[in-house]
Amino acid sequence: MDNQFDELFRNQLEHAEVPAPEGVWEAVSAQVATKAAAGTAGTALSGAVIKGAAALLIATASYLAYRAYTTEPQIEVQAQPQTNQTQVSKALPSPKVENALTTVPETAVQRPGKATGEAIAHTETIVCNGVDIADYETVPAKTEEPSGKQSTGQETQTGHTEQPCAWTRAFKARISAESARSVVHVHCLDSFAAGTLLTWFCNGTEIGKGQSIRYTVLNHRSVRMNLKIQLPTGCATDQEFGPMEIEGCDVDQNLLVPNVFTPNADGINDPYRVLICGAEQFQLSIFDRNGTRLFTSTDPDSGWDGRINGKTAPEGMYIAKLRYRFYGHQEQEKTTMLWLKGTLQH
């Protein structure tokens, strides 16, 4: 009898397959690869050197690539040379940046003061299709990145660019963690021409598009945000912000659903409450075993007091049904058996 019962479950579940959620493979391969890389690179110093060399290669390659496409000067750039010369920036031929993918009417404003030589950190005004896309403060691509660098939210920037555009620059974004809610609010401070696509990534997973988005970070304390900027011209760049620490939930998980509660007014587990943080939408319903709805709430802080129409509910099994959505995630449902024990005595 019991064997048959077990068998029923075994038959259905032993070889069951459920498509694995997205992002797992990326996380696995990153961890496995990191381990391997750490083994071969040896010291942090040699790692940095390799990184620098790779950055130089990328910069050179992208320059050659863009050079091959260059036809007419189409983007006008003004530059005021500053300091901080680096190896990588030497790969840039001149501050006059041309991009074959854009077409600029001849009416594009010409400005004086073109710099010559190997300018590195400078302010560019990029004119694309006759429109000022933005003023950027550029920084040279880094030849090395100090490991373990921590940025504590606010405005962070790095100079990491790796796309077919000929310029190297940093964009600014404001990242703020909404305290105790595990919600990150990212906002790109640069303005772009219409048609520019801003795509955000959190720890490598795409989380949304737009100038400004909110996202609930689930089960992570530290995040790395990436912003991919695709100009209407086809130019794209990838910017990384972080890592930053999230001031999240008090618990390690964003959702804790107790399955027992004791509405005996002893101050412990009295109202039945679900612990959830970072939710954009939330609904809790309690049913009895006949499927009759006893309680509904859309406020996670207000729980069921274990009463039905003012009367104490009998001990036993109930069903808690949850519907919730975190920022940037899909709506989810969860149904749990709920044991009510130790009712309030009159």
Added chain:
Amino acid sequence: MSTNKEHVDRALIRRCLDGEPRAQKELYERYSGKMYALCLRYCDNRDTAKDMLQEGFVRVFRSLANFRHEGSFEGWMKRIMVNQCIEQYRKEQSDPWFSDVQEAHHIGVDDHAFSRLGMQDLMRAVQSLPRGYRTVFNLYAIEGYTHKEIGIQLGISENTSKTQLLKARNMLKRIIAAMEGSSHG
């Protein structure tokens, strides 16, 4: 049993050990569905199951060189995943919010109800068990561990394992009955 499957596994493992990233991805894609379903059985929410799957696969790849081809590769992988879930169980043991239910009563269950229940329903039923019951039920009824092995793995006595299994079965019967009930409301 199928030797073809073993051949494919063997070739895939060799390519992984040679450091071919594409082989790793193939291996992941070949087994991630099964392993995720396994993790889901041991967890009551998808996020934890996802973490188990991720950490389990990292372990699989890191200890791939230790696989001796003595049993089936799938079985070896499953054991790694199960161990991952058992570790999580131990971690959650100290969590006061998940107190296990002390009692379980017998209840009449419509046997025909079972045949109408599909994999997802049974999965949900297992997931809604209290953690202790769920872990023991999974290990015994599905993975085929003995009570002695379960006792050692979970740090409980053999008798506790037996009692938990009985309670798990009783509760599953109640849960299934309740599921049938709530679907009308």
